[in-house]
Amino acid sequence: MSEINNIEKINQDFFKKSHKLVFSQIALSPVEADIFALLLNSIHKEQWDEYATSTGRSPVYKFSTQILSEWFDVSNKALYTTLYKPSARLAGKSIGIKDSENGQFKFNPLFKEISYKGGTLTIAPNEMLMDEYLGVSQGHSQIPQKQFRTLKSEHSKRLYTILCRFKGETTKLHPQKIEELHAFFGLLNEKGELMKKSYKEVGILIKRIIKPAIEEINNIDPDIGFIIDEKSGNVGFTYHKKGNKIVAIEFLYSWKKKEEIKKIAKHPVDLNEDDALITLNEVSTKSRLPSFDELKNLQKHLKTLIFRGEVVPEETIKTIKLLIEAELEL
DSSP, X not given: OOEEEEEOOOOXXXXXXXXXXXXXXXXXXXXXHHHHHHHHHHOOGGGGHHHHTTOSOOEEEEEOHHHHHHHHTOOGGGHHHHHHHHHHXXXXXXXXXXXXXXXXXXXXXXXXXXEEETTEEEEEEOGGGHHHHHTOXXXXXXXXXXXXXXXXXXXXXXXXXXXXXXXXTTOOOOOEEHHHXXXXXXXXXXXXXXXXXXXXXXXXXXXXXXXXHHHHHHHHOTXXXXXXXXXXXXXXXXXXXXXXEEEEEEEOEEESOGGGOOOOOSSOOOOOHHHHHHHHHHHHHTXXXXXXXXXXXXXXXXXXXXXXXXXXXXXXXXXXXXXXXXXXXX
């Protein structure tokens, strides 16, 4: 028999996510992440005391229609449609907890059961993950739930979670290796391989995931500010290189020190030389049609890229000019 916890109110402004869960390997869609956050918002240590003393009863959490409508910001009638597919996927999700320093890892199903009946969502967490759910060691990330739910991108939610883990002056987020970011952003399959080979290119990872995530977080949470890297002009991050290869990314941000922070403007993040190189590759390979701003940025940095040793065929230069002229005529 399990201990039933009927959740009728959202009583906390923040939910806690243990250090191990923050850095776990799992890919969640935005709604899946919000379902998981709803559970974490409702978990408290005392609910697990009986199970911890070997009574055999692990907690089960039931969420009312009112709670679900408020949390997911949908009408009662839309709950079934909103929850059905994400819940079905969550039922089969496993989470990977890695301890590289000690050469250890484990994979466990996230939930024992997730069901919806009579307007109530029932979640039975896997007790094998009790320590991770409760965050009994290594600290936790304290995440503002309203801001988290407002974020639309799964990658924004992941990045926001890790930035919330390191808020104090005594805690610092170290540079993250590119391989670690692949796992962190849920870009790997069950075999540990990239689901999209294009993300192996650091420029693509930055353009499609990191920059949009930083911009969305900046627009949602006024208590965090992203700092401009003076060397590259990048907003919110800098590179760490080994030779000419980018091997890690360090996020540049600060909490609640607005007078010391250069904030991102409300317009999109400024494009730079690195973005120009990505656009050049896209034009050369005809893999994607760049925007007008991206083409103008490429035109601005083209001489510098050629000086750096990038090979730019005459045909590619003609294509760039034709694309810009076509945009101007619209």
